[in-house]
Amino acid sequence: MRRIPIMAGNWKMYKTLAETCDFFRKFNPLVAGSTHCEIVICPPFVNLQAAVGATRGTHIETGGQNMFWEKEGAFTGEISGAMLRAVGSKWVLIAHSERRQYFGETNEKARKKILAALDAGLTPVYCVGENLDERQAGATHEVLGTQLSGGVTGLTADQFLKIAIAYEPCWAIGTGKVATPEIAAGAHRFIRDQVRKQFGADAASSCRILYGGSVKPDNIRGLMAQPDIDGALVGGASLDPGSFASIVNF
Numbered sequence: 001m002r003r004i005p006i007m008a009g010n011w012k013m014y015k016t017l018a019e020t021c022d023f024f025r026k027f028n029p030l031v032a033g034s035t036h037c038e039i040v041i042c043p044p045f046v047n048l049q050a051a052v053g054a055t056r057g058t059h060i061e062t063g064g065q066n067m068f069w070e071k072e073g074a075f076t077g078e079i080s081g082a083m084l085r086a087v088g089s090k091w092v093l094i095a096h097s098e099r100r101q102y103f104g105e106t107n108e109k110a111r112k113k114i115l116a117a118l119d120a121g122l123t124p125v126y127c128v129g130e131n132l133d134e135r136q137a138g139a140t141h142e143v144l145g146t147q148l149s150g151g152v153t154g155l156t157a158d159q160f161l162k163i164a165i166a167y168e169p170c171w172a173i174g175t176g177k178v179a180t181p182e183i184a185a186g187a188h189r190f191i192r193d194q195v196r197k198q199f200g201a202d203a204a205s206s207c208r209i210l211y212g213g214s215v216k217p218d219n220i221r222g223l224m225a226q227p228d229i230d231g232a233l234v235g236g237a238s239l240d241p242g243s244f245a246s247i248v249n250f
């Protein structure tokens, strides 16, 4: 089965409104012909509407970096899936490792968010990945297996078909230490095997698994040459229109 790659930019807590508009002015023409993949930019919430406006008429899509699982209510500081959808976004990152590390995200919270995102008509990108200690202790598969099953337990195979997974080893995020294509491919194969066990062969062969962690224009080709890597979740290198366009157009 041919899986259409997803090239997603995670801007984290970077860029003002003016910088957001400036980015798209430069980025849009650079990817106007890049129909080989889906392109997604996840800016800070306050810039989503501007990003949606700046990408209208292009095939660039936008997403949130997080959301809450309730539909509405007294949850100060939170954003619902319906709000993301209403602003014109179609995607949402769930359980990015920085949310796990600094904001108490757990597999169980992620599971609720994934279900709520699907309910709102969003495509959740569920982030998993081991930290350096876990890798050095030989616990990578155990960690990935627990995160994966914890986040997607209770989903039907049909629901699972609507989500994407991002494998992001924490030791590679923002460090400049990209996983070698072989290390990344090994983790992606393991994740796909787990998906096969939990949701069956069709789900496994159609599930898109992105790699994230120090993806740059000069390492994207090696990563994308691996058959189990279906795209990238890019932090730092997605902030510059030229470098993210080079990644998209690998």
Ligand code: PGA
Pocket: 010, 168, 172, 173, 174, 175, 176, 212, 213, 214, 215, 233, 234, 235, 236, 237
């Ligand atoms: P990085 O971040 O590309 O800056 O390593 C990736 C991510 O956190 O999604």
